[in-house]
Amino acid sequence: MLAARAVRQSAEEPLSGLEVADGPPGAVPEGWVRVRVRTAALNHHDLWSLRGAGLPAKLLPMVLGCDAAGVTDDGREVLVHAVVSSDDWRGDETLDPGRTLLSELHPGTLAEEVFVPARNLVAKPASWTFERAASLGTAWLTAYRMLFTQAQATPGQTVLVQGAAGGVSSALVALGSAAGLRMWVTGRDPERVEQAVAWGADRGFAAGERLPEKVDAVMESVGKATWQHSVRALRPGGTIVVCGATTGGDAPAQLEHVFFRQLRVLGSTMGTLEEFQRMVRFCELRDLAPAVDSVHPLPEARAAFERLESGQARGKVVVTV
Incomplete structure (x- = not known):
């Protein structure tokens, strides 16, 4: 074989x-x-x-x-x-x-x-x-679970994706946009940020750039390099969903922000068979x-x-x- x-x-x-x-x-x-x-x-x-x-x-x-x-x-x-x-x-x-x-x-x-x-x-x-x-498969199912199972994002909310144009990032943008979410992305490479916008992101920002307003949820896979920005980008009661830490997982926790603003920090890994089935139906309906x-x-x-x-x-x- x-x-x-x-x-x-x-x-x-x-x-x-x-x-x-x-x-x-x-x-x-x-x-x-x-x-x-x-x-x-x-x-x-x-x-x-x-x-x-x-x-x-x-x-x-x-x-x-x-x-x-x-x-x-x-x-x-x-x-x-x-x-x-x-x-x-x-x-x-x-x-x-x-x-x-x-x-x-x-x-x-x-x-x-x-x-x-x-x-x-x-x-x-x-x-x-x-x-x-x-x-x-892997990237889109990971993104689907992050957005809809863990963050429980709903139409009209603003979601920040740390890291532009990667497999999970691009899936987050496509799925979120199709579900009526306002999707923002950040990235170190301007070309990759532009690519994410071309794929459906509403706005793109440089890594660490101050945002025009707080967001409802942050999708985090970068880790140490973006963690502080992710925490401070959230509105009170907002949610960070973490599926990886490509730049390292030893970032300062910033617990004072977490408890005072009642932030939720959730881990996420892949997805279930049921979520996979729902995602396929969603992509078929939205022609994604x-x-x-x-x-x-x-x-x-x-x-x-x-x-x-x-x-x-x-x-x-x-x-x-």
Whole structure:
């Protein structure tokens, strides 16, 4: 089976451990189903795995990839939900201490086929291309949960997104705008801020710039570099939703602002199958689709990883089988 695998890990040169080659498909857990992959989308999670974060070295080689769309053996066109919960877990699978993402414990989606629990399949809308369907996984589900489950944002509110034009950021802008939210973005790169505005943000600001008014919610994935700005940008009673900390998680907590202005600080990780299903329906109704930066055939997956690692991608990097 042709697949893109992590065979070694290096924090300094992550792509040195990437191998695109034929290999055995591996054992199939009981009750799981096969999806013949048509398209898969890359995420920064794949680069972190190659760097040695989140993927134990003892599990190498590991097929990379979390997101995919394909066809089951009985002919159904489906999207793959990447969160794999424990067999006996019930309820919100993101709260399962034993949960994993595809490519962390079980082989991922950057392959000719992937095996997943039957419950992890979502029907692909008939009118969607496979490229569109595969791109609506990790980043968009993360954004959907942040906005609508954690922040409980409602039409007319103002939401600030820290960091412009990244995968989650662009999904936040698209989903929020379609839901009637006023979406503001910040960024260090003026071109990326302009890109976010072109994708639907109402206004763009330089990183740390004073805002014209307080906002109802802040979507935070940057961490230490933007935390102070996020806290001070909120109106009393506002909410910060945190899904990551790419510049470090050791920012001063600013507890005096948190308790005096009664701010809410909420963590958020991926999303549930139910949220994934709702998001797909919402995107179908609003005709939302992720921007696609580039498409690469599976044998040339290294070029896709190079594009992602460059930081120049404007939209999803997609691999076709």
